[in-house]
Amino acid sequence: MRPSPSRLLNILVPIKRAVDYAVKIRVNPQQTGIDTNVKHSMNPFDEIAVEEAVRLRDRLKTEVKQIKTVSIGPPKSLDVLRQALAMGADSAIHVEVPESSPAPEPLAVAKALQAIIAREKEPVDMVILGKQAIDDDSGVTGQMLAGLLGWSQATFASKVEVDVSKGEVTVTREIDGGGEEIRCKLPVIITTDLRLNEPRYASLPNIMKAKKKPVEKLNAEALGVDFTPQLKTLKISEPPKRVGGGKVTSVQELVAKLKEAGITAV
Amino acid sequence: MLRTAAGIWHRGCARSYATATKPHALVFLEHNQGVLEPGSLSALTAAEQLGGQVSALIVGGASHVASAVEQAKKLKGVNTILHSASPAYEEPVAEDLSPLLKAILDSSVYTHVVSATSSTGKSLLPRVSAQLDAPTVSDVTSVEHDASTNATTFTRPIYAGNAIATVEAPSSILIKFFTVRGTAFSPALAQEGSEAKVGAVDPVHAATPLSEHLKTIVVKSDRPDLGIASRIVSGGRALKDAKTFADTLYPLADVLGAAVGASRAAVDAGYADNSLQVGQTGKVVAPQLYMALGISGAIQHLAGMKDSKLIVAINKDPDAPIFQVADVGLVADLYEAVPALIEQLKKD
Numbered sequence: 001m002r003p004s005p006s007r008l009l010n011i012l013v014p015i016k017r018a019v020d021y022a023v024k025i026r027v028n029p030q031q032t033g034i035d036t037n038v039k040h041s042m043n044p045f046d047e048i049a050v051e052e053a054v055r056l057r058d059r060l061k062t063e064v065k066q067i068k069t070v071s072i073g074p075p076k077s078l079d080v081l082r083q084a085l086a087m088g089a090d091s092a093i094h095v096e097v098p099e100s101s102p103a104p105e106p107l108a109v110a111k112a113l114q115a116i117i118a119r120e121k122e123p124v125d126m127v128i129l130g131k132q133a134i135d136d137d138s139g140v141t142g143q144m145l146a147g148l149l150g151w152s153q154a155t156f157a158s159k160v161e162v163d164v165s166k167g168e169v170t171v172t173r174e175i176d177g178g179g180e181e182i183r184c185k186l187p188v189i190i191t192t193d194l195r196l197n198e199p200r201y202a203s204l205p206n207i208m209k210a211k212k213k214p215v216e217k218l219n220a221e222a223l224g225v226d227f228t229p230q231l232k233t234l235k236i237s238e239p240p241k242r243v244g245g246g247k248v249t250s251v252q253e254l255v256a257k258l259k260e261a262g263i264t265a266v
Numbered sequence: 267m268l269r270t271a272a273g274i275w276h277r278g279c280a281r282s283y284a285t286a287t288k289p290h291a292l293v294f295l296e297h298n299q300g301v302l303e304p305g306s307l308s309a310l311t312a313a314e315q316l317g318g319q320v321s322a323l324i325v326g327g328a329s330h331v332a333s334a335v336e337q338a339k340k341l342k343g344v345n346t347i348l349h350s351a352s353p354a355y356e357e358p359v360a361e362d363l364s365p366l367l368k369a370i371l372d373s374s375v376y377t378h379v380v381s382a383t384s385s386t387g388k389s390l391l392p393r394v395s396a397q398l399d400a401p402t403v404s405d406v407t408s409v410e411h412d413a414s415t416n417a418t419t420f421t422r423p424i425y426a427g428n429a430i431a432t433v434e435a436p437s438s439i440l441i442k443f444f445t446v447r448g449t450a451f452s453p454a455l456a457q458e459g460s461e462a463k464v465g466a467v468d469p470v471h472a473a474t475p476l477s478e479h480l481k482t483i484v485v486k487s488d489r490p491d492l493g494i495a496s497r498i499v500s501g502g503r504a505l506k507d508a509k510t511f512a513d514t515l516y517p518l519a520d521v522l523g524a525a526v527g528a529s530r531a532a533v534d535a536g537y538a539d540n541s542l543q544v545g546q547t548g549k550v551v552a553p554q555l556y557m558a559l560g561i562s563g564a565i566q567h568l569a570g571m572k573d574s575k576l577i578v579a580i581n582k583d584p585d586a587p588i589f590q591v592a593d594v595g596l597v598a599d600l601y602e603a604v605p606a607l608i609e610q611l612k613k614d
Contacts, residue, residue: 024565025425034429045547106392107401134546137424138404143360143389144396152361152476155389158540170480174540175385176493177298179483182359185476194530194547195540230401232434239423239430242572245593247584251606254578255614257594261576263497263555265611266523 008065009164009186010120011053012127014113015046015069015084017077018135027238034236042080045130047087047199048192052160053128054088055197063164066090070116072109074099078215085210086202092215097227103136104220104227110144115223117149124187126169131156131191142191152184158195289318289411289418292348292370294381294390297326300333304494305382307341307453309446313380314343314454316411316418321346322462323370325363325469327356335464342457352469357479360389366470367394376441378411378418383445383550395443402443403435405550407450418442426546426569448493449552449573485539487526492542495525497555500544500571503531504560504582504600511537514604515559521611527551527571529561545570559600563588580604 019025020039027034042050050069057064069084071077072095081092095112097104104112117124132139146153154160154171158179161170167186172179174193202210220227248254258264291313296303313320322344324334328351335349348370354362367390371379379395381387383405392402406420407430416437424431435442492498499519505511511532519526528538530545544551546569556574561567563579563586571577572591579592580600589595596603 019425021566025428027429034425105401107396107399110396132547135425137422137426137546138402139388140392140395140402140404143392144402146360147364147393147396153389153393154477155360156385172483173385176541177491178485178539178541180357181480181483183478183480193540194534230435230439231403232436233431234419234434235432236424237430237432239427239572242577242591244590244595247589247595247597249596251596251598251603251610254580254594254596254603254607255610258555258576258578258611259614261555263522263576264614265521 009056009060009063009125009162010065010122011056011067012113012117012124013046013049013053013067013069013084013089014109014127014129014141015050015071015080016043016130016133017041017071017073017080018043018133021134027236031235031237040076042083043130043133045132045134045192045194048194048196049128049130050084050087050089051197051199052190052192054200056160056162057088060162060164065122068093070095070113072104072112073097081215082207082210083202085213086207087200088206089213091213093218094215095218095220095223097220101227102229105229105231106138106141107144107230108225108227109141110148112220112223112225113145114148115225126186126188126190128190128192131193142189146189149187149189151187151189153189153191154182154184155191156193157190158193160190160196288413289316289377290375291316291318291320291378291380292376293320293322294367294379294387295322295324295334295338296382296384296386297324297330297334300326300330302334302337303382303384304453305384305446305448308448308451309380309382310341310343310454311451312406312409312446313378315409316378317413318377318411319345321348321376323367324349325351325355325358325366327351327353339462339464340456340460341454341462342460343454344460344462347462347464348467349464350467350469352471354471355469357482359477359479360386360393361472361476363390364393364397365472366467368397369470370467371398371441379441379443381445383447387445391443391445395441398441400439400441400443401435402445403433404445405447406444407447409444420444423569426565427572428565428569447550449550485541489519490523490525492525492527492544492549492551495551496553497522497524498527498544498551498553498574499524499557499559500527500529500561501532501537501559502529502561503535505532505537508537514600518557518604518608521608522555524555524557529564529567558588558592559604561588562586563591
């Protein structure tokens with residue numbers, strides 16, 4: 001049975017270029033931000049989002065029409081878009097933000113994504129985002145986009161099953177104290193939890209092929225979105241330093257230290 | 267729509283208009299089967315620090331709402347309680363709750379909307395805030411409201427807690443949404459003589475439901491809840507497998523009356539359930555005692571526990587980063603150290 005054209009899924013995967021997770025960041029002396037002259041990479045949760053989109057196509061075959069990835073950020077964000085293309089996305093949109101301007105806030109990003117979805121020729125059925133970016137740790141963009149579009153949302157997803165013919169997605173979510181299973185109508189916003197999948201490495205041939213895949217360039221004006229922050233960042237500071245208390249040499253000493261702190265068996 | 271609560275609304279509105287800068291916070295108060303969640307009690311404390319009126323919103327199935335309202339009435343600092351009961355709110359998804367929250371905000375004059383940084387709060391607040399063209403400030407560790415400028419200043423950790431951002435939500439943001447890091451605020455307590463006004467709000471249902479809850483997967487545990495435990499025994503990759511994890515950690519946790527936590531490595535390897543994960547992407551804890559066993563101390567893990575009062579680390583590797591933050595470190599094989607520790611603790 002061949003699915004009718006209207007049943008084909010179009011997936012959009014927004015990704016962010018962030019300071020690499022393994023980098024020990026440093027606050028700058030002016031306390032205006034952090035030293036960003038360090039290794040950057042794709043936000044780990046977004047890698048999981050790209051991987052999930054590609055796996056959905058592996059599972060659903062021709063029912064997935066296209067996987068488009070989008071990044072909003074400075075010129076170097078092109079690197080992470082190329083990585084997503086090498087992982088299996090078909091095409092990319094780069095909404096370029098000048099290097100010197102502040103990073104757009106989640107709400108502005110959500111509005112930009114809304115504008116992108118509105119101007120797509122074919123309706124987007126599914127947006128897969130990371131549950132949070134590991135730089136600002138906000139974790140709100142996906143929910144905001146769902147709110148703006150009035151779509152269903154499946155946050156912190158650890159398992160996604162799509163029934164294209166019914167237009168439904170069953171998602172297992174990681175919630176406090178366990179999990180829950182929900183059923184969402186398409187179109188849907190999904191945000192990824194760590195457990196959703198293990199992202200693949202892009203192979204060299206795929207990296208080469210990715211260079212030929214189309215990347216559309218846009219900016220805030222073209223989308224009619226204002227990236228001026230609503231919140232004022234007054235200061236970025238170092239957290240209070242925790243000083244290690246040194247080591248003990250035996251379990252007896254350890255127990256003595258615990259006792260000193262008032263901790264005994266119950 | 268907000269029929270029964272009209273009287274309360276009116277009084278609330280009148281007061282707020284008279285003193286336009288006085289903040290009025292709406293706290294989304296969560297409960298588990300009718301028992302108020304500790305994280306929400308911390309959110310109440312944060313809301314109270316804004317220096318104005320505090321209203322609480324409780325939703326759920328009818329019987330659970332009734333018992334949650336009873337507890338909330340006695341809490342210090344709560345002026346008004348709004349509640350809304352519906353079978354659809356028994357196991358609500360964000361799409362069920364957001365029309366209700368939006369309707370309440372549309373018809374009143376709240377200046378702040380507050381919740382715990384819980385999975386429900388994190389799903390709900392940003393969805394509604396975007397619909398009202400306002401940001402959600404996530405996981406705040408301090409709040410300060412300036413009534414004269416109508417600006418609220420927050421601090422919140424960024425980069426896995428390796429930097430602290432101080433941000434101001436200016437008066438141009440009419441409703442300030444934020445979620446509260448539970449470990450940064452003490453929970454609101456019951457107080458003699460406290461009796462908040464209570465009003466029911468009619469549930470608001472979407473014309474066509476977008477999502478439905480199918481089932482909940484609860485992780486059963488007889489031990490204290492990780493989020494609120496005063497002692498935590500946490501294990502990492504060195505625990506080898508799920509059985510070793512349980513056999514090694516649980517007896518120690520039982521001796522100490524502690525909750526059990528895990529590093530991401532241990533969770534990824536399947537030694538422990540995801541809900542036990544401590545760190546940037548798991549739970550953030552700040553107990554009296556945090557015992558890290560076989561955990562190297564990656565920054566993502568430290569982000570979730572470095573505000574603990576006493577950190578004890580046992581690790582074979584003397585250079586493990588965990589020793590840089592541990593108050594008490596022991597370089598040892600944990601399969602020898604932990605049984606000895608249990609024995610010693612029992613003896614004393």
